[in-house]
Amino acid sequence: xxxxxxxxxxxxxxxxxxxxxxxDITKGDLVISAxxxxxxxxxxxxxxxxxxxxxxxxxxxxxxxxxTEISGQPExxxxxNEGGVMKMRALKDGLAIPAGATVKLxxxxxxxxxxxxxxxxxxxxxxxxxxxxxxxxxxxxxxEVRAMGAGQQKGHTxxxx
Amino acid sequence: xxxxxxxxxxxxxxxxxxxxxxxxxxxxGPSEQTRPSSVGGPFQLVDQNGKTVTDADFRGKPFLVFFGxxxxxxxxxxxxxxxxxxxxxxxxxxEKVSAIxxxxxxxxxxxxxxxxxxSSFHPRISGLSGTNEQIxxxxxxxxxxxxxxxxxxGGYTMDHTAxxxxxxxxxxxxxxxxxxxxADAAAADLRKRL
Ligand SMILES: [Cu+2]
Numbered sequence: 159x160x161x162x163x164x165x166x167x168x169x170x171x172x173x174x175x176x177x178x179x180x181x182d183i184t185k186g187d188l189v190i191s192a193x194x195x196x197x198x199x200x201x202x203x204x205x206x207x208x209x210x211x212x213x214x215x216x217x218x219x220x221x222x223x224x225x226t227e228i229s230g231q232p233e234x235x236x237x238x239n240e241g242g243v244m245k246m247r248a249l250k251d252g253l254a255i256p257a258g259a260t261v262k263l264x265x266x267x268x269x270x271x272x273x274x275x276x277x278x279x280x281x282x283x284x285x286x287x288x289x290x291x292x293x294x295x296x297x298x299x300x301x302e303v304r305a306m307g308a309g310q311q312k313g314h315t316x317x318x319x
Numbered sequence: 320x321x322x323x324x325x326x327x328x329x330x331x332x333x334x335x336x337x338x339x340x341x342x343x344x345x346x347x348g349p350s351e352q353t354r355p356s357s358v359g360g361p362f363q364l365v366d367q368n369g370k371t372v373t374d375a376d377f378r379g380k381p382f383l384v385f386f387g388x389x390x391x392x393x394x395x396x397x398x399x400x401x402x403x404x405x406x407x408x409x410x411x412x413x414e415k416v417s418a419i420x421x422x423x424x425x426x427x428x429x430x431x432x433x434x435x436x437x438s439s440f441h442p443r444i445s446g447l448s449g450t451n452e453q454i455x456x457x458x459x460x461x462x463x464x465x466x467x468x469x470x471x472x473g474g475y476t477m478d479h480t481a482x483x484x485x486x487x488x489x490x491x492x493x494x495x496x497x498x499x500x501x502a503d504a505a506a507a508d509l510r511k512r513l
Contacts, residue, residue: 199389199396201435206392231472237393243464244394244481248471265393272392273474306400306439 186294187215188255193301195272196265196308197281205229205279207270207287207301208309212260219293222252226287230274237266246271252292265309279303358484358492359384362457364421364447367434372447378490381512382417385483386463388424389436390474394481395420401498401505402483403441408506415513418444423465423479425454487512 183190193209224232234249255261263269283303288296366372387395406413422428425448433446465479485496
Protein backbone atom coordinates (compact mmCIF):
# COMPACT_ATOMS: atom_id res chain seq x y z
CA UNK A 159 0.00 0.00 0.00
CA UNK A 160 2.79 2.37 0.94
CA UNK A 161 4.62 1.45 -2.25
CA UNK A 162 1.49 2.17 -4.19
CA UNK A 163 1.07 5.58 -2.54
CA UNK A 164 4.67 6.50 -3.27
CA UNK A 165 4.28 5.38 -6.86
CA UNK A 166 1.12 7.40 -7.20
CA UNK A 167 2.80 10.51 -5.77
CA UNK A 168 5.65 10.09 -8.23
CA UNK A 169 3.20 9.77 -11.08
CA UNK A 170 1.39 12.95 -9.98
CA UNK A 171 4.70 14.78 -9.76
CA UNK A 172 5.65 13.63 -13.27
CA UNK A 173 2.32 14.69 -14.74
CA UNK A 174 2.50 18.07 -12.98
CA UNK A 175 6.02 18.67 -14.33
CA UNK A 176 4.98 17.87 -17.89
CA UNK A 177 3.80 21.34 -19.05
CA UNK A 178 7.12 22.93 -18.08
CA UNK A 179 9.12 20.40 -20.08
CA UNK A 180 6.80 20.91 -23.04
CA UNK A 181 7.75 24.59 -23.44
CA ASP A 182 10.69 24.07 -25.78
CA ILE A 183 10.13 22.23 -29.02
CA THR A 184 13.03 20.74 -30.93
CA LYS A 185 12.67 19.87 -34.60
CA GLY A 186 15.81 19.08 -36.55
CA ASP A 187 18.29 21.85 -35.77
CA LEU A 188 15.63 24.24 -34.53
CA VAL A 189 14.56 24.93 -30.96
CA ILE A 190 11.31 26.84 -30.58
CA SER A 191 10.53 28.45 -27.25
CA ALA A 192 8.15 30.82 -25.49
CA UNK A 193 5.27 30.91 -27.97
CA UNK A 194 2.64 33.42 -26.88
CA UNK A 195 0.05 35.95 -27.98
CA UNK A 196 -1.67 38.87 -26.38
CA UNK A 197 -5.37 38.75 -25.66
CA UNK A 198 -7.33 40.69 -28.30
CA UNK A 199 -9.78 43.56 -27.76
CA UNK A 200 -13.49 42.91 -28.42
CA UNK A 201 -14.26 42.53 -32.11
CA UNK A 202 -10.59 42.51 -33.14
CA UNK A 203 -10.05 40.89 -36.52
CA UNK A 204 -6.30 40.47 -36.16
CA UNK A 205 -3.84 39.14 -33.58
CA UNK A 206 -0.09 38.57 -33.42
CA UNK A 207 1.93 35.53 -32.36
CA UNK A 208 5.38 35.69 -30.83
CA UNK A 209 8.09 33.12 -30.17
CA UNK A 210 11.83 32.56 -30.15
CA UNK A 211 13.55 30.37 -32.75
CA UNK A 212 17.10 29.15 -32.29
CA UNK A 213 19.01 27.42 -35.06
CA UNK A 214 21.61 25.08 -33.56
CA UNK A 215 22.67 23.74 -36.92
CA UNK A 216 25.37 24.67 -39.39
CA UNK A 217 23.03 25.71 -42.18
CA UNK A 218 20.43 28.44 -42.42
CA UNK A 219 16.74 27.69 -42.30
CA UNK A 220 13.72 29.83 -43.03
CA UNK A 221 10.25 30.25 -41.57
CA UNK A 222 8.22 30.17 -44.75
CA UNK A 223 4.59 30.16 -43.65
CA UNK A 224 2.15 28.94 -41.06
CA UNK A 225 -1.37 27.66 -40.67
CA THR A 226 -3.73 27.78 -37.74
CA GLU A 227 -7.42 27.14 -37.34
CA ILE A 228 -7.91 30.49 -35.60
CA SER A 229 -6.85 32.59 -38.62
CA GLY A 230 -8.10 32.68 -42.20
CA GLN A 231 -4.98 34.51 -43.35
CA PRO A 232 -1.85 33.87 -41.27
CA GLU A 233 1.35 35.54 -42.49
CA UNK A 234 4.90 36.20 -41.34
CA UNK A 235 5.35 39.95 -40.79
CA UNK A 236 7.84 42.56 -39.81
CA UNK A 237 7.08 45.80 -37.97
CA UNK A 238 9.28 48.86 -37.93
CA ASN A 239 9.16 52.39 -36.59
CA GLU A 240 10.53 54.93 -39.03
CA GLY A 241 10.65 58.40 -37.51
CA GLY A 242 7.50 57.81 -35.46
CA VAL A 243 5.65 56.08 -38.32
CA MET A 244 4.76 52.43 -37.67
CA LYS A 245 5.04 50.24 -40.73
CA MET A 246 4.11 46.61 -41.13
CA ARG A 247 5.09 44.43 -44.05
CA ALA A 248 4.67 40.79 -45.02
CA LEU A 249 7.99 38.96 -45.39
CA LYS A 250 7.55 37.69 -48.94
CA ASP A 251 10.48 35.30 -48.71
CA GLY A 252 9.78 34.28 -45.15
CA LEU A 253 11.97 34.89 -42.12
CA ALA A 254 15.61 33.78 -42.31
CA ILE A 255 16.90 31.79 -39.33
CA PRO A 256 20.69 31.88 -39.87
CA ALA A 257 22.91 29.06 -38.66
CA GLY A 258 23.72 29.45 -34.98
CA ALA A 259 21.34 32.40 -34.61
CA THR A 260 18.42 33.11 -32.29
CA VAL A 261 15.61 35.04 -33.94
CA LYS A 262 12.99 36.64 -31.74
CA LEU A 263 9.46 37.31 -32.87
CA UNK A 264 8.25 39.96 -30.44
CA UNK A 265 6.06 43.07 -30.15
CA UNK A 266 7.10 45.90 -32.51
CA UNK A 267 9.28 43.50 -34.52
CA UNK A 268 8.90 40.24 -36.40
CA UNK A 269 5.58 38.56 -35.67
CA UNK A 270 3.15 35.96 -36.87
CA UNK A 271 0.27 38.01 -38.21
CA UNK A 272 -3.06 36.30 -37.68
CA UNK A 273 -5.53 38.03 -39.97
CA UNK A 274 -9.18 37.13 -40.46
CA UNK A 275 -9.18 36.06 -36.83
CA UNK A 276 -11.91 33.50 -36.29
CA UNK A 277 -12.29 33.86 -32.54
CA UNK A 278 -11.06 36.29 -29.91
CA UNK A 279 -7.90 35.41 -28.03
CA UNK A 280 -8.67 35.22 -24.32
CA UNK A 281 -5.97 35.36 -21.65
CA UNK A 282 -5.23 31.94 -20.21
CA UNK A 283 -6.38 30.07 -23.29
CA UNK A 284 -4.16 28.32 -25.83
CA UNK A 285 -4.21 27.79 -29.56
CA UNK A 286 -2.16 25.71 -31.95
CA UNK A 287 -0.37 26.72 -35.11
CA UNK A 288 1.78 24.77 -37.54
CA UNK A 289 4.89 26.62 -38.61
CA UNK A 290 6.44 25.57 -41.90
CA UNK A 291 10.22 25.76 -42.14
CA UNK A 292 12.12 25.34 -45.39
CA UNK A 293 14.46 22.65 -43.97
CA UNK A 294 13.05 21.56 -40.62
CA UNK A 295 9.57 21.15 -42.13
CA UNK A 296 6.30 21.56 -40.25
CA UNK A 297 6.34 22.13 -36.49
CA UNK A 298 3.20 22.25 -34.39
CA UNK A 299 3.39 24.89 -31.69
CA UNK A 300 1.06 25.59 -28.78
CA UNK A 301 0.62 29.33 -28.09
CA GLU A 302 -0.31 30.67 -24.68
CA VAL A 303 -2.58 33.72 -24.67
CA ARG A 304 -1.53 36.27 -22.08
CA ALA A 305 -3.14 39.45 -20.76
CA MET A 306 -3.34 42.46 -23.05
CA GLY A 307 -0.56 44.30 -21.24
CA ALA A 308 1.83 41.36 -21.30
CA GLY A 309 5.33 41.58 -22.68
CA GLN A 310 5.90 45.31 -22.38
CA GLN A 311 9.54 46.25 -22.02
CA LYS A 312 9.19 48.38 -18.93
CA GLY A 313 9.08 47.81 -15.20
CA HIS A 314 6.31 45.81 -13.66
CA THR A 315 3.34 45.82 -15.99
CA UNK A 316 2.77 42.46 -17.60
CA UNK A 317 4.68 39.39 -16.65
CA UNK A 318 7.44 37.97 -18.76
CA UNK A 319 8.42 34.43 -18.03
CA UNK B 320 1.99 54.76 -58.18
CA UNK B 321 2.64 58.06 -59.97
CA UNK B 322 5.80 59.98 -59.28
CA UNK B 323 3.98 62.96 -57.74
CA UNK B 324 2.10 60.74 -55.29
CA UNK B 325 5.31 59.00 -54.35
CA UNK B 326 7.03 62.34 -53.81
CA UNK B 327 4.13 63.44 -51.65
CA UNK B 328 4.33 60.25 -49.61
CA UNK B 329 8.04 60.74 -49.04
CA UNK B 330 7.46 64.35 -48.06
CA UNK B 331 4.69 63.37 -45.67
CA UNK B 332 6.88 60.71 -44.08
CA UNK B 333 9.64 63.27 -43.72
CA UNK B 334 7.25 65.81 -42.21
CA UNK B 335 6.08 63.22 -39.70
CA UNK B 336 9.67 62.41 -38.77
CA UNK B 337 10.53 66.09 -38.49
CA UNK B 338 7.52 66.62 -36.28
CA UNK B 339 8.48 63.75 -34.01
CA UNK B 340 11.95 65.22 -33.74
CA UNK B 341 10.71 68.75 -33.09
CA UNK B 342 8.15 67.49 -30.61
CA UNK B 343 10.96 65.58 -28.90
CA UNK B 344 13.06 68.73 -28.63
CA UNK B 345 10.06 70.67 -27.30
CA UNK B 346 9.48 67.99 -24.70
CA UNK B 347 12.84 68.72 -23.14
CA GLY B 348 12.61 72.49 -23.61
CA PRO B 349 12.76 74.61 -20.48
CA SER B 350 9.58 76.67 -20.86
CA GLU B 351 6.91 74.61 -22.48
CA GLN B 352 4.23 77.19 -21.63
CA THR B 353 5.64 79.82 -23.93
CA ARG B 354 6.62 77.80 -26.94
CA PRO B 355 4.68 78.06 -30.17
CA SER B 356 2.27 75.31 -31.01
CA SER B 357 0.71 74.37 -34.27
CA VAL B 358 -0.26 70.75 -33.66
CA GLY B 359 -3.99 70.18 -33.39
CA GLY B 360 -6.90 72.46 -34.17
CA PRO B 361 -10.51 72.24 -35.17
CA PHE B 362 -12.02 68.97 -36.32
CA GLN B 363 -15.43 67.49 -36.86
CA LEU B 364 -15.75 63.70 -36.55
CA VAL B 365 -18.18 60.99 -35.45
CA ASP B 366 -17.75 59.23 -32.11
CA GLN B 367 -18.34 55.54 -31.30
CA ASN B 368 -22.00 56.29 -30.48
CA GLY B 369 -22.60 57.78 -33.91
CA LYS B 370 -22.70 61.33 -32.53
CA THR B 371 -20.99 64.20 -34.37
CA VAL B 372 -18.26 65.68 -32.19
CA THR B 373 -15.81 68.53 -32.59
CA ASP B 374 -12.61 69.56 -30.85
CA ALA B 375 -14.73 71.91 -28.70
CA ASP B 376 -16.36 68.88 -27.05
CA PHE B 377 -13.00 67.86 -25.60
CA ARG B 378 -11.93 71.26 -24.30
CA GLY B 379 -12.06 72.17 -20.63
CA LYS B 380 -9.96 69.14 -19.67
CA PRO B 381 -6.53 68.04 -20.83
CA PHE B 382 -6.76 65.24 -23.36
CA LEU B 383 -4.61 62.75 -25.23
CA VAL B 384 -4.91 62.29 -28.98
CA PHE B 385 -3.54 59.39 -30.99
CA PHE B 386 -4.22 57.79 -34.32
CA GLY B 387 -4.50 54.13 -35.28
CA UNK B 388 -6.82 51.45 -36.62
CA UNK B 389 -8.41 48.30 -35.27
CA UNK B 390 -6.73 45.96 -37.79
CA UNK B 391 -3.47 46.81 -36.03
CA UNK B 392 -1.97 43.81 -34.21
CA UNK B 393 0.27 45.46 -31.69
CA UNK B 394 0.94 49.17 -31.33
CA UNK B 395 -2.70 50.38 -31.35
CA UNK B 396 -4.19 47.95 -28.80
CA UNK B 397 -1.06 48.37 -26.68
CA UNK B 398 -1.40 52.16 -26.68
CA UNK B 399 -5.09 51.87 -25.78
CA UNK B 400 -4.17 49.46 -23.01
CA UNK B 401 -1.44 51.75 -21.68
CA UNK B 402 -3.72 54.80 -21.71
CA UNK B 403 -6.35 52.71 -19.87
CA UNK B 404 -3.77 51.75 -17.25
CA UNK B 405 -2.78 55.40 -16.73
CA UNK B 406 -6.45 56.42 -16.40
CA UNK B 407 -7.02 53.58 -13.93
CA UNK B 408 -4.18 54.92 -11.80
CA UNK B 409 -5.85 58.35 -11.81
CA UNK B 410 -8.87 56.83 -10.09
CA UNK B 411 -11.73 59.37 -9.81
CA UNK B 412 -9.48 62.02 -11.41
CA UNK B 413 -9.83 60.14 -14.69
CA GLU B 414 -13.09 62.10 -15.07
CA LYS B 415 -10.94 65.20 -15.43
CA VAL B 416 -9.10 63.94 -18.52
CA SER B 417 -10.01 62.17 -21.74
CA ALA B 418 -8.37 60.43 -24.64
CA ILE B 419 -9.24 60.38 -28.32
CA UNK B 420 -8.38 57.47 -30.57
CA UNK B 421 -8.84 58.60 -34.18
CA UNK B 422 -8.95 55.95 -36.89
CA UNK B 423 -6.83 56.33 -39.99
CA UNK B 424 -8.94 53.55 -41.53
CA UNK B 425 -12.49 54.95 -41.58
CA UNK B 426 -13.55 52.45 -44.23
CA UNK B 427 -13.26 49.50 -41.83
CA UNK B 428 -13.46 51.38 -38.53
CA UNK B 429 -17.09 52.41 -38.40
CA UNK B 430 -18.51 53.88 -35.17
CA UNK B 431 -20.11 50.50 -34.35
CA UNK B 432 -16.80 48.73 -34.84
CA UNK B 433 -14.99 51.27 -32.66
CA UNK B 434 -17.63 51.01 -29.95
CA UNK B 435 -17.16 47.26 -29.67
CA UNK B 436 -13.36 47.54 -29.78
CA UNK B 437 -13.24 50.28 -27.14
CA SER B 438 -15.44 48.26 -24.77
CA SER B 439 -12.17 46.48 -23.88
CA PHE B 440 -10.57 49.73 -22.67
CA HIS B 441 -11.11 52.64 -20.26
CA PRO B 442 -14.47 54.44 -20.75
CA ARG B 443 -12.73 57.84 -20.91
CA ILE B 444 -11.34 56.90 -24.33
CA SER B 445 -13.43 57.99 -27.31
CA GLY B 446 -13.06 56.40 -30.74
CA LEU B 447 -13.55 58.79 -33.62
CA SER B 448 -14.22 58.00 -37.25
CA GLY B 449 -15.69 60.05 -40.07
CA THR B 450 -15.73 60.59 -43.80
CA ASN B 451 -12.46 60.38 -45.70
CA GLU B 452 -12.47 64.18 -45.92
CA GLN B 453 -12.97 64.58 -42.16
CA ILE B 454 -10.20 62.10 -41.40
CA UNK B 455 -7.86 63.77 -43.90
CA UNK B 456 -8.52 67.14 -42.25
CA UNK B 457 -7.77 65.95 -38.71
CA UNK B 458 -4.66 64.07 -39.90
CA UNK B 459 -3.42 67.29 -41.44
CA UNK B 460 -4.14 69.25 -38.25
CA UNK B 461 -2.05 66.78 -36.22
CA UNK B 462 0.67 66.33 -38.86
CA UNK B 463 -0.17 62.66 -39.00
CA UNK B 464 1.07 60.53 -41.82
CA UNK B 465 -1.00 57.50 -42.79
CA UNK B 466 -1.02 55.40 -45.89
CA UNK B 467 -2.87 52.31 -47.00
CA UNK B 468 -0.51 49.47 -47.97
CA UNK B 469 -1.88 46.38 -49.70
CA UNK B 470 -0.79 42.97 -48.34
CA UNK B 471 0.21 40.29 -50.84
CA UNK B 472 -2.16 37.75 -49.30
CA GLY B 473 -5.12 40.12 -49.63
CA GLY B 474 -6.45 43.02 -47.62
CA TYR B 475 -4.35 45.94 -46.51
CA THR B 476 -2.57 47.50 -43.55
CA MET B 477 -2.01 51.13 -42.61
CA ASP B 478 1.34 52.80 -42.09
CA HIS B 479 0.69 55.51 -39.54
CA THR B 480 2.22 57.99 -37.14
CA ALA B 481 2.19 56.49 -33.65
CA UNK B 482 2.72 59.58 -31.50
CA UNK B 483 0.47 60.26 -28.51
CA UNK B 484 -0.23 63.99 -28.23
CA UNK B 485 -0.96 65.65 -24.91
CA UNK B 486 -3.25 68.64 -25.37
CA UNK B 487 -4.13 71.19 -22.68
CA UNK B 488 -7.59 72.33 -21.55
CA UNK B 489 -7.75 74.78 -24.43
CA UNK B 490 -6.87 72.18 -27.03
CA UNK B 491 -3.30 73.44 -27.38
CA UNK B 492 -0.50 70.93 -27.89
CA UNK B 493 1.70 70.54 -24.80
CA UNK B 494 4.05 67.67 -25.68
CA UNK B 495 4.12 64.11 -26.92
CA UNK B 496 2.96 61.93 -24.04
CA UNK B 497 5.34 59.17 -23.02
CA UNK B 498 3.57 55.90 -22.26
CA UNK B 499 6.74 53.82 -22.24
CA UNK B 500 7.22 54.19 -18.50
CA UNK B 501 5.58 53.05 -15.34
CA ALA B 502 1.83 53.79 -15.43
CA ASP B 503 2.04 55.54 -12.04
CA ALA B 504 4.72 57.92 -13.35
CA ALA B 505 2.65 58.66 -16.44
CA ALA B 506 -0.44 59.22 -14.27
CA ALA B 507 1.50 61.61 -12.02
CA ASP B 508 2.62 63.52 -15.10
CA LEU B 509 -0.96 63.78 -16.32
CA ARG B 510 -2.19 64.84 -12.88
CA LYS B 511 0.06 67.89 -13.06
CA ARG B 512 -1.99 69.11 -16.03
CA LEU B 513 -5.36 68.99 -14.28
CU1 LIG C 1 1.51 42.19 -39.01
